[in-house]
Amino acid sequence: MNGTHKRGPATVVELTEQLRQFAEDRDWQRFHTPKNLAMALAGEVGELLAEMQWLTPDEAACLMADEELGGRVKAEIGDVMIYLTRLADVLGIDLLAAADDKLAEVALRYPADRVRGSAAKMPRS
Amino acid sequence: MNGTHKRGPATVVELTEQLRQFAEDRDWQRFHTPKNLAMALAGEVGELLAEMQWLTPDEAACLMADEELGGRVKAEIGDVMIYLTRLADVLGIDLLAAADDKLAEVALRYPADRVRGSAAKMPRS
Amino acid sequence: MNGTHKRGPATVVELTEQLRQFAEDRDWQRFHTPKNLAMALAGEVGELLAEMQWLTPDEAACLMADEELGGRVKAEIGDVMIYLTRLADVLGIDLLAAADDKLAEVALRYPADRVRGSAAKMPRS
Amino acid sequence: MNGTHKRGPATVVELTEQLRQFAEDRDWQRFHTPKNLAMALAGEVGELLAEMQWLTPDEAACLMADEELGGRVKAEIGDVMIYLTRLADVLGIDLLAAADDKLAEVALRYPADRVRGSAAKMPRS
Numbered sequence A, B, C, D: 001m002n003g004t005h006k007r008g009p010a011t012v013v014e015l016t017e018q019l020r021q022f023a024e025d026r027d028w029q030r031f032h033t034p035k036n037l038a039m040a041l042a043g044e045v046g047e048l049l050a051e052m053q054w055l056t057p058d059e060a061a062c063l064m065a066d067e068e069l070g071g072r073v074k075a076e077i078g079d080v081m082i083y084l085t086r087l088a089d090v091l092g093i094d095l096l097a098a099a100d101d102k103l104a105e106v107a108l109r110y111p112a113d114r115v116r117g118s119a120a121k122m123p124r125s
Helices: A012-025 A034-052 A057-061 A067-091 A095-109 B012-026 B034-052 B057-061 B067-091 B095-109 C012-025 C034-052 C057-061 C067-091 C095-109 D012-025 D034-052 D057-061 D067-091 D095-109
Strands: none
Touching: A012 A067, A012 A095, A012 B095, A034 A067, A034 B034, A034 B057, A034 C034, A034 D034, A057 B034, A067 A095, A067 B067, A067 B095, A095 B012, A095 B067, B012 B067, B012 B095, B034 B067, B034 C034, B034 D034, B067 B095, C012 C067, C012 C095, C012 D095, C034 C067, C034 D034, C034 D057, C057 D034, C067 C095, C067 D067, C067 D095, C095 D012, C095 D067, D012 D067, D012 D095, D034 D067, D067 D095
């Protein structure tokens, strides 16, 4: 794979494998330590926030209608997903299982009929 | 869905749908604006970093061998994935397509034979 | 200094010295590497965001009127300042000079009469 | 103040006043809401992390010896300080007092003679 990229991860597993291959092809595995990847993840999330920081809530709600801004936000979301997937792979964590386990836990802690419509009762960490 | 959670998103699409349902059941959609979700995403990434911040590189490399620490890190990774998936859904962005597009672009910008083994030539944004 | 803390840094220089002493008293200097402190800084900023994430703009504007929430936000701001000051010290950077240099640069790049009132012309990085 | 910037905040109070004037001159106060400034702060911290993410611990320890890299890191530290100072001002929080209060609290919670030299006993949030 010399600069070419066969398109199309349809699943997280495929994306994970493509990213692993991408790092191997460049001999970048040694830089992809958990701490370094976590920092890279935070860096990309920072860029995502920077794209939205001065928007009013109304502007943010329809930001995808702005082709240029929407394209930048989509690219940042892609970057965040890339580093998150790579970090999970390096740690041996199944990304979807981790999300699913957490969702199950949160569903128990925040039963719909007790928290409905209340921001004060939303998770804050 | 009253506090129960049928297990098992096997795909990003299924996780997306479960999270949408979760928000609807609690009437939380109005709080799930792009800016709020981006802040929540950054908050969870911050917690993930906090779990690793004082570890030496060696400790971080095998952090999953520590059951308690590993469990906390997995839970934080799950939280990050949850907010990232929810944010992409609210914006109408296909998470895997966004990552794939970005990977294709990065592969072109960083051809393996020109950047191999060099941290100086890794993406820094 | 065994768990006691003489009150009152009136200046950044004094805060810097107190934090240096604090780390020395606990033999924590070796953990206070630039990367670790940067991660700790990001972790605290994440907690700060988490305190505000579900607030409406109106609620956020007067959050200090809520004693409990205001107290938590002030504490997080304090944490962020602590790690920022400590990181600058470890790197040998003068925090106020760094801010001043940057402000001078931004003032040149964003002349008041050309950018007045325009969010589109605000810094986005 | 039309693009000019009289040099030299020697104190946090002076920096605070210069930033307030800077925003007023550009009619940017309305964008400087607590949530927007918190997002901008997180964005700048993300850029700071991005500068360090691929460095080895040894490289990071002497990063200021590299003029170009050191200059970029100093500029990012300046940006972080600018948004932190501005956010504290908008919220009516005394930045140094907030740090001092927090340090006093942490000193009580982490007495030197009980936590000396132990990363496991360092604050993790």
